[in-house]
Amino acid sequence: MADEKVVIGSETKYPLNGILTTPNETKKLFPAVVLVHGSGPNNMDEKIGNNYPFKDLAEGLSEKGIAVLRYDKRTFVYGKEMRKDTGISVKEETIEDAILAADFLRKDSRIDSNKIFIVGHSLGGMLAPRIDSEGGNFAGIIILGGSPRKLEEIMMDQNNDVLNSLNKFLKMIAKKQIAALSSKFGNIYNLSDEEAKSTLVLGKYVRAYYFKEMGEHPSIQYLKEMDKPVFILQGDKDFQVSVQKDYNGYKNLLGDMPNVTFKLYPNLNHLFMPSVYGEILKAKKEYKVAQRVDKQVINDISDWILSI
Structure with missing residues (x-):
């Protein structure tokens, strides 16, 4: 496993530092994933409290033969200047950079350009179908702790x-x-x-406008029209999205579609780590406890990717 420092959007106004983690094997082309953050200004490891879910995913998936690209979120690096823009939407905050990241992977000769996937966490999972539709053109979509709601x-x-x-x-x-x-x-x-x-x-x-623009592009519309593989995962102790309204919401809307796979994990929270307190009022305390993304989640994501 090797970590290479990269820059996403080097030609743009908002270049972002990132890391491409590649597997040790060199004999064949790798499948690859782009990791897309949840809400808020996150760094490339998606550091939340004392947890680093994107670092865990990068290490875990690359051990399974999958290259992983993660990068700082635009608002993490340029948040102060972006505040002045009254027309900011998820397009500038997230979508544009995720598409640039997919393009970056396609240009890498070690990567199978037909096997590039998006792994969106939380808000990133809600946006993943739109990112795909607006230029990501992924081989498949993985939604971690997302929602079909506004x-x-x-x-x-x-x-x-x-x-x-x-x-x-x-x-x-x-x-x-x-x-x-x-x-x-x-x-x-x-x-x-x-x-x-x-x-x-x-x-x-x-x-x-931030909410209006996003709400006018409902993710469920993209998903309903999609025939590429989709994998929807959630922890049953997630207090930021709901099993009933979000995980089951996806199931009710997409359950008949043969391209969509679902998995609910017992006792995992929004970061796909073991639940500690399990209530929203103790979110800060929950995420202060240093943990790792559950191995089963990493195994399931890698098995799913490698089966496509």
Whole structure:
């Protein structure tokens, strides 16, 4: 296994450092994956607390003969200057760089250009079908802890989960804040693009346009029209997406499609690591515990890729 430092988008305004991890074998062309981050400004290892899920995936998959490309997310490196852009969407934040990463792999003579896959985690999993459609052109799609729902629906559920675990006094305060957020979210699709770009919904920088643009490209539409292989995985102790609404949501919408495979893992959290506290209110504490991505998950992903 070798780690090579690379740059994704070296010709663009936003070059990003990355690592290409390649297997030891050199006799044949490798299949390869592009790792696409969840929400927030993540580094190439997708460091969350004391955990490094993308590093684990890169090491684990390359041991199985699969090359893995990971890179810093654009908002991780250029977040400050990007804040000024009122029209920022998932396209600039995630999609463009994932397509550049796929193109980068296609130019590598060691890699089988017909066997390049996308592994999207969380928000990256929600965007993976769109990334594929807009130029990624992958051999298959792997969705880790994703959702067929709109991002704002998931966020409202997360807020309500927090609300339900608060004491009475805090509940009163939080209820008002959540109601205000709910009414902002409820109005997003009534706004024109220009209005959405000037409407703040979260903090000082997150505007309605970010949610509107993403919501107008629902991932489930891409998946329903897709005949390439799709693998959907989730941990049953994931408190950031729901087994009932997200994992089963995918199953209800796509379960009859022969190209889609599903797997639910007992006692794994959103990072596909063993559950510690299992509740959203203790998310920070949960991710402070240093762990590794479960070996079975890595085995299942590599077996699935190598079977295609």
